[in-house]
Amino acid sequence: MGQLVNGVWDPAWYDTASTGGRFERTVTKFRNWITPDGAPGASGDGGFRAEAGRYHLYVSYACPWAHRTLIFRALKGLDGLIDVSAVHPDMLEDGWTFDTGFPGATGDRQFDAPFLRDIYTRAVSDVSGRVTVPVLWDKQSGRIVSNESAEIIRMFNSAFDGLTGNDLDFWPEALRADIEEVNRRVYRGFNNGVYRAGFATSQSAYDEAVREVFETMDWLETHLSQEPFLVGGRVTEADWRLFTTLVRFDPVYHLHFKCNRNRLVDFPNLWAYTRALYQVPGVADTVRMDHIVRHYHYSHDTINPSRIIPINPRLDFLAPHDRGNPRL
Structure with a gap:
């Protein structure tokens, strides 16, 4: 860095x-x-x-x-x-x-x-x-x-x-307190949690972080079995903040950051939710998996000193899902 x-x-x-x-x-x-x-x-x-x-x-x-x-x-x-x-x-x-x-x-x-x-x-x-x-x-x-x-x-x-003239609102006033609560939990345990696991240099630090990663994923899986999105039944800022970590999970964080208790695709609701967000018009064009895979595996020589780029899983982000049409 x-x-x-x-x-x-x-x-x-x-x-x-x-x-x-x-x-x-x-x-x-x-x-x-x-x-x-x-x-x-x-x-x-x-x-x-x-x-x-x-x-x-x-x-x-x-x-x-x-x-x-x-x-x-x-x-x-x-x-x-x-x-x-x-x-x-x-x-x-x-x-x-x-x-x-x-x-x-x-x-x-x-x-x-x-x-x-x-x-x-x-x-x-x-x-x-x-x-x-x-x-x-x-x-x-x-x-x-x-x-x-x-x-x-x-x-x-x-x-x-x-x-x-675009009045899409991902930070609606009526939902802000709930969004903030979800953001705090997701940031600590997942968005930053994968980094805390991947960059840890002691077993205890890694154990603490990776436990929180999967506690958070388990909570999200349960929540998304009952609700289509994180807050208010609609897509908000909280969903997009979560999405960018989810879309990188199996290609990078599972292997490279040793967050390997489960893959994203092992969580049926989280995986369907990720596909639903990916398929929102305009989002797929922002996902450059070639940059994602290359950056993490090549740049972090303290984790991958040989700088070998792995073959990586085949993920179909365009497969059908059960989330309906995300309400923006």
Whole structure:
């Protein structure tokens, strides 16, 4: 992963020796908000008004956090308003790069920079912190609006509605408390749980994390045997936050991160639910399994030092399901 320290690149991996073998995710640094009129949002500075063509999104197709933003960009009709640069799937000693030597890797469409870290230092020359995706860039001010995916998807959910006329709402006010409760449980036990298992460097840290992964999957399987979606009988933000981890589970987390008590396809309700979300128009185009498989198995030499890319299971995300037509 690597990080910047006062604007200088440090390729060091996460320090799990100091945490008893536990992986601890760092907090994102840039927390401003795009709003319809440019007023300040929930955190950070104001001045980021929703405007067509003003913002640029940096993503990795491999990353589940960045994937969330691509899904919201597609479903909310923002493709023509917010352009995108996609990094190369290999994340080695230089972190994310804009090498174009892999299908779908676009290079940096803004500045032709070689590395994602150059976008961070362009915004703040002496910045310190992990260099992660997604990054939402403001062309007008030359600043990073946000690198927090959970907040970017909420901006995409509503800030541009006056420009697009797209009033799909994945964060409806009446369901927010329930969505937040589900998000907390899914994030701890599953979204981040698979990383806590995969990046653990002690048996106890792994045991703790992998137990929570499957406790969460068992809970989700039971819940989805009674309800079509996570909250309110309709598709919400909570479903898309879960989906990007589910779609990676069998190709990556089951094998590479040692979350191998069960596969996703062993959970009938979770597997049908994943297919239902995948089949929502516009979503499949955001899933680049070639980037996903390549990134994880090739980049993490502490887990897979030989960098052999596995054959992987054949998954039919287009198979029929019993969820009906997801109500957006």
